[in-house]
Amino acid sequence: MNMYHAGTRLFLVFMWLLHWLPLPLQAAFGWFFGHLLYALVGARRRVVMTNLRLCFPDLGEAQRRSMARSNFVAVTRSMLERGVIWWASERRVRRLVELHGVDRVRAAHAQGRGVVMLVPHFVGLDMAGARMAMEMDCVSMYAAQLNKLLEKMLLHGRTRFGSQVLLSRQEGIRGAVRAIKQGRPFYYLPDLDYGPKESIFVPFFGVQTATIPGLPRIARLGNAVVIPLVVRMKSWGRGYVGEFCEPWTDFPGEDVTADTARMNAWIETEVRKIPAQYYWVHKRFKTRPPGQPKLY
Numbered sequence: 001m002n003m004y005h006a007g008t009r010l011f012l013v014f015m016w017l018l019h020w021l022p023l024p025l026q027a028a029f030g031w032f033f034g035h036l037l038y039a040l041v042g043a044r045r046r047v048v049m050t051n052l053r054l055c056f057p058d059l060g061e062a063q064r065r066s067m068a069r070s071n072f073v074a075v076t077r078s079m080l081e082r083g084v085i086w087w088a089s090e091r092r093v094r095r096l097v098e099l100h101g102v103d104r105v106r107a108a109h110a111q112g113r114g115v116v117m118l119v120p121h122f123v124g125l126d127m128a129g130a131r132m133a134m135e136m137d138c139v140s141m142y143a144a145q146l147n148k149l150l151e152k153m154l155l156h157g158r159t160r161f162g163s164q165v166l167l168s169r170q171e172g173i174r175g176a177v178r179a180i181k182q183g184r185p186f187y188y189l190p191d192l193d194y195g196p197k198e199s200i201f202v203p204f205f206g207v208q209t210a211t212i213p214g215l216p217r218i219a220r221l222g223n224a225v226v227i228p229l230v231v232r233m234k235s236w237g238r239g240y241v242g243e244f245c246e247p248w249t250d251f252p253g254e255d256v257t258a259d260t261a262r263m264n265a266w267i268e269t270e271v272r273k274i275p276a277q278y279y280w281v282h283k284r285f286k287t288r289p290p291g292q293p294k295l296y
Contacts, residue, residue, distance in 0.1 A: 008149045019083030023096055026084075027237030030077030038072040048072070048280045050296055055205035056275070070276035074233060078123035081237075085130040086157045093161070097131040101244030104227055105136065105185050108247060114180035114224030117187050117244075118215065120267045121279035124231040126157060128242035129187055132229075133162035139179035140187035141167045169194070173218050180222035190215055191267055192279075193286045201289050202261040205268055210287035216252035216259035226251055230270050233277055 018026055038045055048071055052064040059067070085093055108115050117132075119125050132138055140158065145151035158164055165184060167175045176186050190212050193199075199210035219226055228245040252259045271278045285295050 005149060008147055012149075012153065015080060015083040016087060018080055019087050022237070023081065023084070023239065024237030026081050027077055030080050031073050033080070034073030034076035035069060037076060038069050044281055045072075047283055047296060051280045051284060054207050054285060054295070055271075067276055068280070071278070071280050074123045074277045075279070075281055078126070078233065082126055082157060085127060086153060086160075090134060090161060093127075093130060094134065096239040097127045098239065098241040099128060099131045099135065099244075100241065102132070102135050104244045104247060108225045108227065109183060109185075114183075114222040115185035116180070116215065116219055116222070116224045116226050117185055118226050118228040118263065118266075119187055119189050120228075120230070120270060121189060121191050121282070122231045122233075122274065122277045123279065124233045124240040124242070124277070125189065126154075127240040128229060128231040129158055130161055131240075131242065132185075132187065133158070133164045135162075137162055137164065137184050138187050139165040139167065139176055139184045141169055141171075141176065141189070143169050173214055173221070176218060177221045180218070180224050185227075186218065186222070186224070188215065188218070190263065191284075192282055193284055196287050199287060200257055200260060202257060202264050204264045204284070205271075207285055208289050208292075209264065209285060211260050211264055213256045213260040215263050216256050219252050228266065228270075232274055 018029060045068065048068045049064060052059070052067055056064060056067075084096060105115050105117070119128070129138075129140065142151075142155065142158070145154065155166060158166060165175075165179050167179075176188075180186050193210050194212055196210060198212055200213050201208040202211050203209065204211070215226065218224065226248040228248070229242055230245065231240060231242045233240055251262070283296050288294060
């Protein structure tokens with residue numbers, strides 16, 4: 001066993017021990033390690049600060065630093081508290097993760113429609129995904145991880161409740177569309193930078209941002225309605241809450257670019273409500289339009 005895998009195993013043992021604690025105590029660990037990582041991990045701190053400068057130019061530098069520290073805490077908490085959905089009982093997960101508006105998904109199915117759940121990258125998305133699997137058999141995609149042991153645990157957490165189909169991004173959208181037509185709602189997370197190959201550039205916080213235009217295509221092919229899901233982490237270990245929003249109407253339209261821009265505009269609106277809980281540690285603006293300078 002090399003040091004890399006030994007470190008992963010040690011981290012997983014720590015998470016397993018931590019998951020037995022009440023969530024407020026886990027949140028305290030997340031607060032401590034989040035501030036520690038903010039101080040020590042300079043490269044990722046610079047990514048977060050770059051994202052915040054681009055997206056919140058009207059804030060002062062001190063305000064952005066405060067938001068960045070809060071973001072490190074939220075991301076760290078979500079990592080450590082993920083042990084709850086990896087090892088805790090279904091009863092405990094149901095108690096800690098609220099899910100409101102599932103009837104909107106069921107109503108769409110009752111009308112013969114497929115469902116795409118549009119889930120932005122807020123830090124609690126895995127919690128809501130596990131909780132949703134208790135309500136209905138779903139389908140979702142995952143990105144292959146370099147650390148295969150950690151990937152195994154991530155997949156375990158997403159599949160231990162209910163019957164969830166997991167597709168790798170390399171499989172494309174065909175498997176997702178097929179599952180939607182079989183009655184499985186699709187837990188879709190489109191707001192990362194996947195490179196230039198399949199992306200188009202549409203605004204996000206006023207920045208031309210490489211965005212996968214999969215949402216309108218999947219909705220059209222699967223005869224599916226889009227029902228957004230916003231996941232919020234409560235303060236100090238009081239749990240998580242996922243809220244299904246009103247189903248989108250007049251979507252998809254005739255213009256894929258306009259549809260994708262609509263998606264980004266909606267995500268931006270939701271991010272502005274709880275900005276510290278968005279996944280700013282990701283290099284969202286890494287892929288640049290031709291001729292534009294790098295931002296990271």
